[in-house]
Amino acid sequence: MTEKTPMLVQPARIRRYVGQAVLRAEDECLLRGTGGFLVDIPAPDAAEICVVRSREPHAIVRKICTDRALANPGVIAILTANDLDLVDEVLPCVDMIPGTLDVRHRVIARDRVRYVGQPVALVVAANRYLAEDAAALVEIEYESLPPVTDHMAAMNPGAPLLYPELGTNIVYQVTQVDGNPAFAAREGDLVIRKRFEFHRQTAVPLETRGVTAKLIDNGERLHVESCTQLPQMLRTVLARTLGMGLDRIRVTAPRLGGGFGCKEMVYPEEILVPAVARKLQRPVRWLEDRGEHFASATHAREETVDTEAVVAGDGTFGGLRLSGWANIGAAFGFVGNTPITAMGAMVRGPYRIPNLDARMFSVVTNKTPLNVLRGAGGPQAALVMERLLDEAARKLGIDRAEIRRRNLLHPNELPLDRGRTGFANAYHIIYDEADYPRCLEAGLGLADYANCERDRKEAAARGKLRGMGISMYVEITAVGPYETARITLQPDGTILLFSSIMPVGQGSETTQRQLVAEELGIAMEQVAIRQGDTDEVPDAVGTFASRGASVGGAVGRMAARELVSNILNCFAAELACDAAALRWEGGGVIGPEPTEEFIPLAEIPARLALLRGEQEPQKIEARYRLEVPKPSYAYATHIAVVEIDPETGRLEIPRYTVAHDCGKVVNPLLVEGQIVGGVVQGIGAVLRERLVYGSQGDLQTGAMMDYVLPAASDVPADFRLWHMETPTSFNPFGMRGVGEGGSIGAHAAVANAVADALRDYDVAVDGSGPFTPAWIMEAVNRPLRAGLGQDRAPHP
Amino acid sequence: MSGPDREFQEAAWLDSDESRTAIRVVVNGKQVRARVPDRLLLSDFLRDHLGLTALKVACGEGACGACTVVIDGEPARCCTLLAVQTEGAHILTLEGINAAQGLNRVQQLFQQNHAVQCGYCTPGWLMTVYCMMHRSISPDSDEVAAYLSGHLCRCTGYRNIWTAVRQALGNAAEEPASGEK
Numbered sequence: 001m002t003e004k005t006p007m008l009v010q011p012a013r014i015r016r017y018v019g020q021a022v023l024r025a026e027d028e029c030l031l032r033g034t035g036g037f038l039v040d041i042p043a044p045d046a047a048e049i050c051v052v053r054s055r056e057p058h059a060i061v062r063k064i065c066t067d068r069a070l071a072n073p074g075v076i077a078i079l080t081a082n083d084l085d086l087v088d089e090v091l092p093c094v095d096m097i098p099g100t101l102d103v104r105h106r107v108i109a110r111d112r113v114r115y116v117g118q119p120v121a122l123v124v125a126a127n128r129y130l131a132e133d134a135a136a137l138v139e140i141e142y143e144s145l146p147p148v149t150d151h152m153a154a155m156n157p158g159a160p161l162l163y164p165e166l167g168t169n170i171v172y173q174v175t176q177v178d179g180n181p182a183f184a185a186r187e188g189d190l191v192i193r194k195r196f197e198f199h200r201q202t203a204v205p206l207e208t209r210g211v212t213a214k215l216i217d218n219g220e221r222l223h224v225e226s227c228t229q230l231p232q233m234l235r236t237v238l239a240r241t242l243g244m245g246l247d248r249i250r251v252t253a254p255r256l257g258g259g260f261g262c263k264e265m266v267y268p269e270e271i272l273v274p275a276v277a278r279k280l281q282r283p284v285r286w287l288e289d290r291g292e293h294f295a296s297a298t299h300a301r302e303e304t305v306d307t308e309a310v311v312a313g314d315g316t317f318g319g320l321r322l323s324g325w326a327n328i329g330a331a332f333g334f335v336g337n338t339p340i341t342a343m344g345a346m347v348r349g350p351y352r353i354p355n356l357d358a359r360m361f362s363v364v365t366n367k368t369p370l371n372v373l374r375g376a377g378g379p380q381a382a383l384v385m386e387r388l389l390d391e392a393a394r395k396l397g398i399d400r401a402e403i404r405r406r407n408l409l410h411p412n413e414l415p416l417d418r419g420r421t422g423f424a425n426a427y428h429i430i431y432d433e434a435d436y437p438r439c440l441e442a443g444l445g446l447a448d449y450a451n452c453e454r455d456r457k458e459a460a461a462r463g464k465l466r467g468m469g470i471s472m473y474v475e476i477t478a479v480g481p482y483e484t485a486r487i488t489l490q491p492d493g494t495i496l497l498f499s500s501i502m503p504v505g506q507g508s509e510t511t512q513r514q515l516v517a518e519e520l521g522i523a524m525e526q527v528a529i530r531q532g533d534t535d536e537v538p539d540a541v542g543t544f545a546s547r548g549a550s551v552g553g554a555v556g557r558m559a560a561r562e563l564v565s566n567i568l569n570c571f572a573a574e575l576a577c578d579a580a581a582l583r584w585e586g587g588g589v590i591g592p593e594p595t596e597e598f599i600p601l602a603e604i605p606a607r608l609a610l611l612r613g614e615q616e617p618q619k620i621e622a623r624y625r626l627e628v629p630k631p632s633y634a635y636a637t638h639i640a641v642v643e644i645d646p647e648t649g650r651l652e653i654p655r656y657t658v659a660h661d662c663g664k665v666v667n668p669l670l671v672e673g674q675i676v677g678g679v680v681q682g683i684g685a686v687l688r689e690r691l692v693y694g695s696q697g698d699l700q701t702g703a704m705m706d707y708v709l710p711a712a713s714d715v716p717a718d719f720r721l722w723h724m725e726t727p728t729s730f731n732p733f734g735m736r737g738v739g740e741g742g743s744i745g746a747h748a749a750v751a752n753a754v755a756d757a758l759r760d761y762d763v764a765v766d767g768s769g770p771f772t773p774a775w776i777m778e779a780v781n782r783p784l785r786a787g788l789g790q791d792r793a794p795h796p
Numbered sequence: 797m798s799g800p801d802r803e804f805q806e807a808a809w810l811d812s813d814e815s816r817t818a819i820r821v822v823v824n825g826k827q828v829r830a831r832v833p834d835r836l837l838l839s840d841f842l843r844d845h846l847g848l849t850a851l852k853v854a855c856g857e858g859a860c861g862a863c864t865v866v867i868d869g870e871p872a873r874c875c876t877l878l879a880v881q882t883e884g885a886h887i888l889t890l891e892g893i894n895a896a897q898g899l900n901r902v903q904q905l906f907q908q909n910h911a912v913q914c915g916y917c918t919p920g921w922l923m924t925v926y927c928m929m930h931r932s933i934s935p936d937s938d939e940v941a942a943y944l945s946g947h948l949c950r951c952t953g954y955r956n957i958w959t960a961v962r963q964a965l966g967n968a969a970e971e972p973a974s975g976e977k
Contacts, residue, residue, distance in 0.1 A: 023907055030915025031903040033850020033890040037916065040849045073813065129835065206854040206862055206916040206950050257852070257916030258950050290855045505914025505951045673910050673952060680953030704859035704948070712944040712954045719955060742953075 017514035017524060018733075021669035024510045025524075026255075026503065038210045038227050038254045039287060046212060046285040047076050049273060050131035052121040052138045053295065054113035057149070057366040057697025058160065059142035061111055064121055069137035074130030077280055078138065079122045081108045084275040087243035091266050092233070093332035095341065097422045101171040103163055103364055105331035107241060107271045113142070114162050114330035115368050116699050117295025119268045122276055124284060147366040147697035151327035152304060154365050162330060162364045171328075172337045172362035174422035176344040181357035183310060183319035190311040192391055197767035198380050200302035200327070200691040203373050204709060207257020208293040209267065213274040214283035216250070223250045224274045229263045229502050230334075230542040235534045237266045238274060246538075253532035259504040260681070261372040262297045264544040265334040269296075294702045299691060300373030301768065302327040303340055305384055311392045315403040319355030322347060322384075326370065328362045333371030335544075337362050337422075342377030342476065345421040345429060349385050349474045350436035350635055351407040356419075366697045374681060375475075375740045376545070379747035382473040383768060386748040390469075390755065400470055401444055408436045408472075431474065432633050432728040432736075439659050439724055440472060443637030446720045447657035452641075465644040465780075467759070469752025473744045474635045477662075477737025478550035478730075480628030484540050485552070487516070487559040487624075489567065491617040493602035495520065495527045497559070500540030501552030502532050506739055507670040511549045512556045514666055515733070519560040521587040522601050546634065546737020549666055554732050555626040563622035567604060570620060574611035632728040634736040636660035638679070638745030640716075640753040646780045649773030651687060651754070656716035658745065661724035662738035663731065671738050672721060678742020679719075684710030685743070686750045686769050760784050819883045823848070824892030832879045839863050841879035842889060850890035850919040854948075861947035864920035865889045871927045871946070890919040893926055902926070902964045911960040913951030921947050921957060925964055935965035 029035050066078040081089075084107075091105040109120045121138055125131035146160040153159055154169040162169060185191045209227045216223045222244065228234050231253040239246045256263060269286055277284045288296070308321040326340035344358030393403040409416065411434065418429040444450070452468040459466035486498040497516055501508045509529050517524040530536060543552070564584045571589055572579040581592040588600035599607050605617035641655040658675055665671050688708040692700040701707045727734025747768060754776075755765035763779040765771070814833040821828050823846060832841060842848045842865070851874060854862040858876040865874050866888040893900065899907060902925050912918050924943055933939050940961065949957060 024910070024912070027907040027912050027915070028899060030912050030918055031899055031906055031922070032894050033919040035915050037852070039852070129833075204950060206852070206860065206914065206948070208854070256914065257854075258914040260950070290857070507913070669910050673913060673956065676953035676955050677913060677951045678953070680955075681950070703857055704855040705857055709948050709950065710954075711948060712958065713941055715954045715958065 017518045018664070018666050020514070020667065022510055022514055022524065022667055023669070024507050026509045035255055037207055037257050038212070038225060041212070041225065041254060043212050043283060043285045046214070046283040047124050047126060048128040048131050049276060049284055049286040050123045050125070050128065050135040051119050051269060051272070051286065051292065052123060052135050053292065054109060054116060054118040054120050056113055056142045056144060057116050057147040058145040058162070059113050060145065061109060061113060061120065061140060062143055063141040065139040066121070068139070069123060069134040072130070072134040072137060074126035075134045076124040076126065078124070078134070079276060079279065080120070081110045083279065084108070084272065085279060086241050086271070086275060088241045091268065092237055092334060093336060095335050095337040096172070096332070097174060099173065101166050103171050103331050105268065105333070105369055107268045115366055116697060117292070117368055118330070119272060122272060124276060124280065128287070149365050149367055149693050149695065149697050151302070151325050151363040151365050154363050155325070162366065169364045170361050171364055174337070174341050174344065174360050176358040176360070176419065176421050177356060178419040179319070179355035181355065183355040185310045188313050189318065190313070190392060190395055192309045192311065192388055194307050194388070194391070194766055196305045196307065196384050196387070198301050198303045199768050199770065200299050200367070201373065201685055201689050202294065202297065202299045202691055202707070203260035203262035204707065205256070205258030205260055205262060208288040208290060209263065209269065209297060210285070210287040211270050211273040212283065212285040213277035215277065215281060219281070221248045221250060222274055222278060223252070224270070225252045225254065226270050227256055227263055228253050228270065229256070229259050229504065229544055230266065231532050231534055232500065232538065232540045233542060234266055234270055238271060241271045242275060242278065251534045253502055256502055256504040259543070260374045261300065261376065261544065264542070265298055265371050290704060291702050294707065295368060295699050298333045298371035299329060299368045300370060301339065301380065302370065303343065303380060305343065305380065307384055307388060309388045309392065311396070313396065315392060315396055315398045315406050317351060317353045317392070317407055320347065320353055322358040322360070324358070324360040326362045327365050327367065329365060329367040329369040331364070331369050333369045335372050336370050338372055339370070339377035339380070341422050343381045346378060346474065346476065347381040347385055348418070349382060350409055350472050351385065352409050353407065367693060368699070372544070374678060375744040378473060378475050378740065378744035379682065379685065382471050382744055382748040383751055386471040386752055387755070387765065390752050401440070401449055404440055404470065404472065405437065408440060410437060411435045429476070430630060432730045433726055434633065434635055434661065435724070435726060436472065436635060439635060439637050439661060442722050442724065443639050443657055443659035446659060446722055447639035447655065449639065459643055463645070465646055465757040467642050467753045467755065467757025469640045469749045469754070469756055471638045471745050471748030471752060472636065473741070473748070474633050475546070475737070475741055475744055476631045477546035477634045478628065478735065479545040479547055479631040482541060482625055482627050483551045483555045484537060484623065484625045485555040485559040486537060487556065487563050487622050489563060489601070489604060489620040491605045491619050493605055495522070497527060497529045497556050498536045499529055499531045499552060499556055500537045500542065501548045502543040504543060506548055506674060507667065508548045508552065511666050511670060512553050515553045515557040516560045519557045520564065520601065521585070526601065546739040548739065550632065550731055550735040550737045551626065551628055553666060554735060555624055557733060558626055559622050559624035562624050563620065566620055566622050570608055574608065630730045632663065632730040632736040634660070634662045634738060634741050636741050636745050638749035640746070640749035642750065642753040642757050644757050644776055649776040651771065651773070651776060653683065653716040655718040655720065657720040658742070659722040659724065660741060661726050661736070662741070663726060663728045663736035664734035665723055665725055666735070668723060671723065674738050675721060675742040676719060678740060679746045680710050680715060682743040682746025683714055683750055686747050687714070687771055690770050817880045819880055821882050821884070822886045824889060834878065834880055836879045838874035838877040838879045838882060842874060848889045848891050852916050852919060854916060859948070860917065861924070862917045862920040864923045864947070866923055866927055869927070869930070871924045890922055893922070901967070905960040905963050909956045909960040909963070911952060911956040917947060917949045925961055928965060933965055935962040940965070
């Protein structure tokens with residue numbers, strides 16, 4: 001990894017913050033254990049809710065009997081669908097397009113359950129222990145229906161239908177075409193046809209979900225606190241479902257203990273808990289336990305993709321044809337169609353490939369609803385593309401780096417219109433300024449690609465199977481449609497930024513304070529930030545799609561610029577001069593000629609009060625709304641090296657290399673943290689993690705003991721990172737997003753490295769695995785490929 | 797916290813006829829006596845009843861380490877222990893090793909190395925590092941990996957945690973964690 005030299009900020013001296021490895025001020029409370037997560041916020045009067053969930057994957061609910069449960073100690077109430085006074089029970093999905101069938105998620109099951117974990121009833125009791133006791137006594141009479149868990153089987157005639165009135169389980173279709181979609185192979189072309197399978201995963205933030213709700217302002221308003229990446233969206237949905245005016249609802253979101261996309265959702269419990277508070281006229285709280293989380297927080301990634309690539313003899317890809325089917329579970333997530341859409345839209349990554357015909361579908365099954373997870377379809381897209389490139393290279397006898405060189409777009413071909421898409425918030429894909437070939441060469445050099453065959457032989461001598469895998473991707477980041485921010489110069493002369501970007505661990509407090517301090521030319525210590533309160537920022541979009549720093553930071557900085565303009569206007573009015581006679585410099589106002597007096601920021605409110613003859617200094621405010629018509633595109637090269645022990649199936653990653661470009665870097669320390677964290681999540685995804693359902697729709701991985709996350713021992717021994725900084729013209733400050741790329745690149749790089757390590761064995765790496773030790777042992781115990789194996793490791 | 801027997805008769809338990817047991821423990825150097833419901837988890841006792849909320853419950857089954865505290869010198873998961881099992885024990889939580897203000901030496905190393913992202917797992921790591929330092933574990937020893945394998949972090953990718961922990965162990969001899977009681 002590149003050397004990093006963290007610096008502590010010296011308030012009076014350093015005024016340049018963008019590009020500096022500023023340490024995070026928010027670490028102090030986190031390290032002292034006073035971070036203020038939802039679970040830490042005292043709720044002494046709140047009754048605790050336990051959600052009674054379906055244990056059936058697919059059934060008609062005949063009867064719910066609560067008599068025994070109600071008689072249990074400490075029970076306050078038990079509520080089912082009819083008790084909640086909801087005026088609407090539909091949860092939002094923002095990526096439906098014309099022709100989409102409406103399978104939006106419902107707040108609570110009425111007559112039918114469609115997945116294990118679906119909320120059916122709510123037990124309210126004096127504490128969680130007593131609530132769980134009673135929940136176990138709620139009797140639900142089900143009439144079981146045949147479940148369907150496999151999305152390919154769900155498309156067969158005669159398959160059980162989740163929504164019989166729709167007549168099909170295929171609920172969404174999007175087509176992405178570019179160039180000539182009717183392309184065909186010419187004589188001498190190589191045609192590769194492969195089916196790729198991606199397994200079901202889930203985000204597993206260390207903090208589960210939770211919601212508290214209580215009436216405030218003499219019962220006039222509802223205050224809902226939730227672990228969400230989308231507080232403003234939640235407020236809108238609460239107003240609709242509860243039938244209350246927007247101004248009667250305040251949503252706050254505390255600091256999140258990780259999100260990764262699974263908190264980019266409006267969940268049933270986020271409506272149910274406030275509905276209970278309103279119904280019972282008392283504060284209530286629901287804290288999700290880990291078992292609930294596995295069954296009811298959104299899942300991710302599962303899809304099948306059929307591909308057909310037409311490749312000329314020199315390795316250039318002429319066209320790509322895809323059919324993809326996402327297993328979206330029982331209902332739409334908030335952006336449940338986005339992964340499969342992004343897969344089709346972005347599969348070509350940085351490669352030219354003039355012709356594309358991608359037809360993607362969402363299929364409902366009796367599983368937990370699917371939603372985005374870090375990368376949102378990007379990992380699947382990159383894995384398909386990069387496996388196809390390696391396959392073409394192998395069949396044509398072309399070096400794996402060379403085949404990429406021959407297909408990469410060159411800087412003089414950019415910006416490039418890659419066609420329209422159904423992708424939410426990015427309806428038209430236009431690649432911005434980039435240098436993909438330079439990014440590839442940087443990665444190859446840093447990874448010592450030139451010596452990978454020598455290293456492979458050396459490893460074989462030690463009895464290890466060594467492989468190297470390359471991947472590249474282009475990711476849609478910094479999406480719109482817009483974002484808002486508010487900033488005030490407080491009466492005490494400090495700056496307070498109200499941001500719509502949630503702190504989820506990415507360091508958004510520090511990044512945004514850096515940008516505002518840089519804009520105003522002041523010390524970061526003069527800038528405070530508040531986040532996640534709809535009373536303070538009522539209208540905003542939210543924290544997802546790698547837009548926190550790139551969009552949220554940009555709008556905060558623009559608001560600071562607006563604030564300067566407002567301050568200058570205030571002075572101009574009092575001094576009876578033109579605002580143009582004043583200027584902002586060095587963190588304060590320079591007055592009009594001839595004196596050109598300097599008034600530092602901290603003294604401005606007092607000075608204005610003096611000029612106005614007022615007793616109390618006033619605050620000065622500015623708001624900004626940044627329209628984001630075009631997202632910007634981040635890209636990277638990842639190169640993984642793996643070593644496999646064929647006797648045990650153990651896989652190690654001795655070296656991992658990333659060369660990436662997220663445009664202007666605000667804080668290299670935090671960017672590096674995002675990349676390393678994302679890479680290890682990607683490694684976990686293809687080597688460890690897997691959600692397993694039984695054939696009858698029962699979720700078998702319901703705990704952290706079952707769902708194996710990457711651990712401290714899974715870190716690559718030698719991590720090499722190189723930042724390219726190509727500012728994008730699509731963002732006011734040249735920023736591209738960086739939160740998700742680590743995961744996107746790692747899926748494909750590790751899969752390619754595994755395939756390379758096992759290239760002498762007759763094994764297909766056609767998907768995300770996971771490539772567990774058991775999978776590896778099965779692979780190495782197969783016969784070798786015919787005619788290969790000269791340099792294979794000695795094998796028992 | 798110290799003083800006469802404290803029975804947990806919060807409204808939360810009033811209606812129930814829970815079986816209770818009296819326990820005496822020392823938490824962060826202070827005597828605590830309480831009559832607790834037999835099934836009360838140690839994590840809930842510390843968080844909800846004693847207000848020691850630094851520890852986090854993330855998995856509820858001893859898999860992730862976020863709830864790690866130190867019991868009689870050993871790192872222990874308090875989400876899979878009952879409060880009554882700690883009768884007579886000395887319990888140390890993060891509050892007990894925090895400096896009066898600011899960050900202690902190990903915490904500073906976590907900050908300087910960006911070994912914290914969301915921070916939910918962080919208190920657990922700090923308690924294990926505390927035990928490692930007290931046992932003078934060498935930063936180069938294989939035992940480091942064994943200790944760290946007891947914790948999950950979903951954000952950082954562990955790399956910066958490794959660095960912070962090794963630096964803490966390397967400096968342990970000359971600079972013990974400050975703020976200890």
